[in-house]
Amino acid sequence: MMNSPFWRRFRRNKGAVAGMAVLLIVAAVALLGPWLATNDPWAMVEQPFVRPWAEPGFLLGTDTLGRDILSGLVYGARVSLLIGVVSTLVALLIGVTLGAVAGYFGGWIDAALMRFTELFQAVPSFALAIVLVAIFEPSIKSIVVAIAIVSWPPVARLVRSEFLTLRQRDFVQAALLAGQSTPRIILTQILPNAMSPIIVMASLMVATAILLESSLSFLGLGDPNQMSWGYMVGAARTVLRQAWWMALFPGLAIVLTVLALNLVGEGLSDGLNTRLDGRGK
Amino acid sequence: MNATVTSMKPLQPVLDIAGLSISLPAGADRALAVEGATLSVMPGQTLCVVGESGSGKSMIANAVMGLLPRPHVAPVAGRILFDGHDLLQLTEPQMRELRGRRIGMVFQEPMTALNPVMRIGEQIGEVFDAHGSVPAAEKRRRILAALADVGLPDPELLIDAYPFRLSGGQRQRVMIACALVLEPVLLIADEPTTALDVTTQAQILKLIRELQQRRGTAVLFITHDFGVVSEIADHVVVMQTGHMVESGTAAQVLGAPQHPYTRKLIAAIPDGQAQMTVPHDDLTRVLQVQDLCKTYRSSGGLFKRGRAVQAAKDINFELHRGETLGLVGESGSGKSSVGRCLVGLAPFDSGRIIFQGRTLAQGKNFRRGAAGKIQMVFQDPYASLNPRHRVGAAIAGGPIAQGVGKAEAMARAMELLKLVGLGADAAQRYPHEFSGGQRQRIGIARALAMQPELLVADEPVSALDVSVQAQVLELFAQVRAQFQLAMVFITHDLRVAGQMCDRIAVMQRGEVVEYGETQKVLNDPQHAYTRKLIDAVPRLAGQAGTEAKVA
Numbered sequence: 003m004m005n006s007p008f009w010r011r012f013r014r015n016k017g018a019v020a021g022m023a024v025l026l027i028v029a030a031v032a033l034l035g036p037w038l039a040t041n042d043p044w045a046m047v048e049q050p051f052v053r054p055w056a057e058p059g060f061l062l063g064t065d066t067l068g069r070d071i072l073s074g075l076v077y078g079a080r081v082s083l084l085i086g087v088v089s090t091l092v093a094l095l096i097g098v099t100l101g102a103v104a105g106y107f108g109g110w111i112d113a114a115l116m117r118f119t120e121l122f123q124a125v126p127s128f129a130l131a132i133v134l135v136a137i138f139e140p141s142i143k144s145i146v147v148a149i150a151i152v153s154w155p156p157v158a159r160l161v162r163s164e165f166l167t168l169r170q171r172d173f174v175q176a177a178l179l180a181g182q183s184t185p186r187i188i189l190t191q192i193l194p195n196a197m198s199p200i201i202v203m204a205s206l207m208v209a210t211a212i213l214l215e216s217s218l219s220f221l222g223l224g225d226p227n228q229m230s231w232g233y234m235v236g237a238a239r240t241v242l243r244q245a246w247w248m249a250l251f252p253g254l255a256i257v258l259t260v261l262a263l264n265l266v267g268e269g270l271s272d273g274l275n276t277r278l279d280g281r282g283k
Numbered sequence: 284m285n286a287t288v289t290s291m292k293p294l295q296p297v298l299d300i301a302g303l304s305i306s307l308p309a310g311a312d313r314a315l316a317v318e319g320a321t322l323s324v325m326p327g328q329t330l331c332v333v334g335e336s337g338s339g340k341s342m343i344a345n346a347v348m349g350l351l352p353r354p355h356v357a358p359v360a361g362r363i364l365f366d367g368h369d370l371l372q373l374t375e376p377q378m379r380e381l382r383g384r385r386i387g388m389v390f391q392e393p394m395t396a397l398n399p400v401m402r403i404g405e406q407i408g409e410v411f412d413a414h415g416s417v418p419a420a421e422k423r424r425r426i427l428a429a430l431a432d433v434g435l436p437d438p439e440l441l442i443d444a445y446p447f448r449l450s451g452g453q454r455q456r457v458m459i460a461c462a463l464v465l466e467p468v469l470l471i472a473d474e475p476t477t478a479l480d481v482t483t484q485a486q487i488l489k490l491i492r493e494l495q496q497r498r499g500t501a502v503l504f505i506t507h508d509f510g511v512v513s514e515i516a517d518h519v520v521v522m523q524t525g526h527m528v529e530s531g532t533a534a535q536v537l538g539a540p541q542h543p544y545t546r547k548l549i550a551a552i553p554d555g556q557a558q559m560t561v562p563h564d565d566l567t568r569v570l571q572v573q574d575l576c577k578t579y580r581s582s583g584g585l586f587k588r589g590r591a592v593q594a595a596k597d598i599n600f601e602l603h604r605g606e607t608l609g610l611v612g613e614s615g616s617g618k619s620s621v622g623r624c625l626v627g628l629a630p631f632d633s634g635r636i637i638f639q640g641r642t643l644a645q646g647k648n649f650r651r652g653a654a655g656k657i658q659m660v661f662q663d664p665y666a667s668l669n670p671r672h673r674v675g676a677a678i679a680g681g682p683i684a685q686g687v688g689k690a691e692a693m694a695r696a697m698e699l700l701k702l703v704g705l706g707a708d709a710a711q712r713y714p715h716e717f718s719g720g721q722r723q724r725i726g727i728a729r730a731l732a733m734q735p736e737l738l739v740a741d742e743p744v745s746a747l748d749v750s751v752q753a754q755v756l757e758l759f760a761q762v763r764a765q766f767q768l769a770m771v772f773i774t775h776d777l778r779v780a781g782q783m784c785d786r787i788a789v790m791q792r793g794e795v796v797e798y799g800e801t802q803k804v805l806n807d808p809q810h811a812y813t814r815k816l817i818d819a820v821p822r823l824a825g826q827a828g829t830e831a832k833v834a
Contacts (some may be wrong), residue, residue: 057623064499082390132404143435171662171666171667172662172663172666172667172670173666173667173669173672173677175628175659175661176659176667176726176729176730177680177681177684178650179626179627179628179629179657179658179659179681179686179733180655180680180681180682180685180729181650181651181652181653181654181681181684181734182656182680182681182682182684183684186684191672194669194671195669195670234621
């Protein structure tokens, strides 16, 4: 398994391996959250404005209300990853379905679906996400829905273009001649061949979704019951000059996670590209 | 520079390769792409390097041009002497100075070799710009002369045209003009006619010959086709898996081949002679095509009118069990369109297709009416198998879709794999593990799995090497006899058609211009176009009763 050509190509990209390591650490932190951080991220457990390393048990200090920043980071990882992954899955579901139908059937179906897609692409995505979250109450569910709704159009476009070329291939024609049903051809003949670019795009979409969630929380549109990195940066904004650590650590967490996802995405793209096998041609 | 020097000493070879070895990256099927190649090209002469794909023949051309994909593939031994310099020792800037000016190159794929957004004149002009500056008026004059030289009509119009206006043959002429515009002493042509029709190929070969004679250019010609070799070569080098197995003058190698591999390659050329006759007794008619018409329409935009191309016009023929009809023509003649209409992958406009006594409905219900009994073998063995499906599943998929049980379908797939000459263990492997010829066998097995009555084969061997081609043709003949299949065999190669088909329909611009028994069509062609096609076929000198046509 680890020696398959995919991993060999993936491993050759050093950045991707580093990104994967960071991502695994973040995921482990998110999973083991309650055991790692003993303090409730919302509880005022110490004096406010405790500097990092000043007080035993509060490695990264406390914020303006005396809440443990390390606990905030740990619980924020859960929210960021959860929202990033789930909203990407929802966006993929919408995008792949619409793109596949548009690309496979073509004609007026394609035209109608693509105009519908452009409707969403014409609106600035962050503005649309703010409006959507503001209309529904801010909660994990509404944030996921909002992010999914603003991020599926590129998926639909990508899948459509893949389907447009793949459906002309001879093996699809052969399946048609064999009398295979349309859903079967879409799901078993074409979709597996379109997976590589979709997977690469998905890894980058998770990164974008985490950024979107952080931005929403920064503006105070996050789930009020969930500690999140964006919220922490937002809360620290007013005391940035007195207490640098309150904004720095959650900010670093966002940067590292998003960077790691982008690196992994690049590695996936190398790994799934069979032509990159060190052969001359 | 010293072109005059070369012409004063005609016995000095233009290009002298000695002991050239080229390494392949670790993990390739062999360590050296080329091992100890030694050859020389004399001025005004043509050296053909012949071999099947993977024999390393293109590597030699790329090594001369300094185009090897280093460091994965690099020359490890030997020297390439040109103009008294060892090309392998030159730096990249020095090589760049030589390319275009002293050595010209023509590539295989004319459709992609030209930049689609640059005018023809600009592309040729780039050669001048790369090698010093020429005044604009002078440059234009020389480009026009070059275009006229390669026999392109209306150079004044073409110079400002974009590549999409040109046919494949015309583009290859432009590429040749590009390669020769600075009058290099050496022209390297890497399969320059492989992507072209047989008639276009004959014209291009003639053009290269003419230009060569007029200018005394030495030509290194890479090809896999012995027919082409006999048309153009003075000397021949035969390559097999990186080794030179035979070399000599064209007459020696073609007339009295010494090495068994050369003999095998020459024997594998379809001669258009072998013919089995089908007993015409209690024949059941499988297919009847009446007045089939098909027109492609591109919808017009706001400012342009729609365009219509008639791909099939009043096509009529019928086909009996065990019989093979050859559809022959150049690309664009509509032969593939007819094939796609027959299997129901493209709708037709009018006419009737009667299959086993039933008229197949137009449009969506066509394929349902055929119930999988009309199958197709596709041209490109690399595109016709789903890379994500195991071979067994790919073959069994069709019968399963028709309601056959899974175990039964898999068992049948194994049987078919054995029948087409692959082991039953092939079922568990993925298509990329097979060669082109093997994939085409899998394609045939997949078509047979549906127990078809009619098999439409669309250029099934044109992407294959000549010896593999012979084996696949043999397999076609075998399954045709075994299953009493009716076959429509679409090909541009008259030699293949002559070998495979009982009757031949020659198509030109959507119309059948000649239709009849194979022997009659090939030996006594009535239509001018058929005669042109037959004349254009490259053939070995003195092959089976037909005189060599040297253009």
